[in-house]
Amino acid sequence: MAQVATEHIRTRVEDAVGTITIDRPARFNSLDVRTAQDLRQAGLAMARDERVRAVVLTGAHGVFCSGADLKYIRAGGDAGDLSYLSPGARATPDGFGERFKQILEYLHSAIAEIRRAPKPFIAAVDGIAAAGGFGLAMCCDLVVASDRAVFEWAYSKTGLTGAESSTFMLPRLVGFHRAMELVLLNPRLDAARALDLGLINAVYPAASFEGDLRRLTDAIVRGPTAAFAVAKRLLNQAAGMDRLDTHLDQELETLARSADGAEFREGIDSFLAKRPPRFGER
Template structure:
């Protein structure tokens, strides 16, 4: 196991499991996102995406919340700064955050969020950029931009309408509706809910299951699912054909077929 620690983020790679974990680490302010955390997040997400030993990435937060939103106190201090300085600071914060969520979406490996406490502001966009979401029964979700006189970022306005539909997305964004974990599950924002004390283990269980599977096939399947949002039907059929054909010469395909014929569990080299 290797860990890279900063004041605001932990990046841990469990090499024997093929699982990496990004942990937001500003518990005293409910993991509010500031410039340093955004920069560290972008760096860690990019590292996980480019590391062939990482088969699955998990996102969590220390303390009582996953991410309570942007760092409002830092924003308040910026109000007295010159306009150019204020704009530059916020632009860099957004750019790092967007670099991170882009890495989450584009990496050909599953990304799992373990959500406890509050996921608000950029925490919503980050949650939506993950492929699977396990939530504590105490988790709450809220856009939280309108009351601050600003607009969503972190990819939320792209992912949310596609996930819940335009009417529900408008309600969540414009009326700033606060969702319980159960409501988020019903809307499809969350995949499963578990009791708060079991969240860490439930998230690790999902990660281990994926890490033990066919990593290349999982990554390609993820890519196909996201391509479907951009392709017409014929384009998607072509992408499916190309992806399937690219898999048939792989060791994963040979092992999966052989294991099926031999009536045993496939071994894909990690577990």
């Protein structure tokens, strides 16, 4: 078994199954720039590793991923250096758009690679998948969850518009009206409800989650990997995945603009103060 670890991303390859684990427990597996960069690199490595016939993406410590680290965003991003990706980039006064771009450019690249990869990526959700974590799960080829998993759109709680493929994948998975319902009402979905809506493929008991997941991946890696790769490419074409890259760019730009707006300033203030947002008050 081969294992590699960066500060908050762990990878291993065992019996033709690659596993990528987000492991940032102090921040509920939320993403800063370095974690997003390491996640992208891990995804690229797994996609290109000929030993790997299927990839599991999961989170440690009972959390899948809770999206971008809002405390990190509020504090100024990567040590306050907003030129980390784009020399000359600056945040507007009281704005946070460039700080989100630092994270999203890496994360969106990882998502595009998941869709292009000639092998299945399986999101294994044991705990919360919210905002960027929700989008990251939805972009995978299969999504399985433990019975304690929770799925939440969550962007609207802080006045954001959605990214990480979520506005692309949602209408394809649940239809337009259900997608709008999730955006407008932002319900917290337990695993059973997520299964009913068609967001996920299976729900396993938390007590047997790892064993059930292993049986699933064993069945996949015993299959015809080359044929699976072609079938995935054809299904991508049928689902309009050729438009994903352009849509990810649009998500990045629109979320960055919303992050520079008054609604996000209220949203992040309320989130950090642990109070309901007051978007209607001016």
